[in-house]
Amino acid sequence: MRTNWFIAILQPGVVLLVAALGMCRPALSQEVSAALIQPEVLEPVAIVKPVQPATLPEVSNHRFWDRENSFLFATSAAFSAADFVATKDNLRSGGQELNPVTRVFSGSTAGLAVNFAGETAGVVGISYFFHKTGHHKLERAVSMLNIGSSAAAVTFDLAHR
Numbered sequence: 001m002r003t004n005w006f007i008a009i010l011q012p013g014v015v016l017l018v019a020a021l022g023m024c025r026p027a028l029s030q031e032v033s034a035a036l037i038q039p040e041v042l043e044p045v046a047i048v049k050p051v052q053p054a055t056l057p058e059v060s061n062h063r064f065w066d067r068e069n070s071f072l073f074a075t076s077a078a079f080s081a082a083d084f085v086a087t088k089d090n091l092r093s094g095g096q097e098l099n100p101v102t103r104v105f106s107g108s109t110a111g112l113a114v115n116f117a118g119e120t121a122g123v124v125g126i127s128y129f130f131h132k133t134g135h136h137k138l139e140r141a142v143s144m145l146n147i148g149s150s151a152a153a154v155t156f157d158l159a160h161r
Contacts, residue, residue: 079150
């Protein structure tokens with residue numbers, strides 16, 4: 001017996017098409033007649049609504065070189081100096097620098113000193129940027145993060161003599 005594959009394939013598609021079209025008719029009958037809509041509903045609505053300007057919270061306007069920042073920068077510089085001394089002593093006794101950025105400068109004492117001085121200057125610069133942009137908590141967090149990392153490096157250097 002010969003089968004017509006074309007009709008066998010199209011038959012379920014035709015059934016689905018008729019079913020979909022049959023369901024569209026009840027959906028279209030649910031529309032509301034324009035005659036039943038009240039006139040006040042047809043009034044144009046403003047696309048742009050007026051917005052009240054937002055008030056910004058008060059920011060603490062402290063000076064950049066206030067007492068707390070001065071203390072944090074001095075502490076950061078002291079720990080960077082201690083890290084320089086401990087690292088130089090460790091390198092002199094045959095150790096190696098584990099920080100890949102500092103390792104570039106560890107060939108000479110002057111290079112190592114420039115690295116740690118640049119680190120301290122970078123902390124002050126980033127803190128000043130945060131101060132100018134109004135991020136006063138981040139301004140102080142940069143110094144605290146540097147103090148913590150330098151203290152950890154000094155502790156590690158002293159523990160691995």
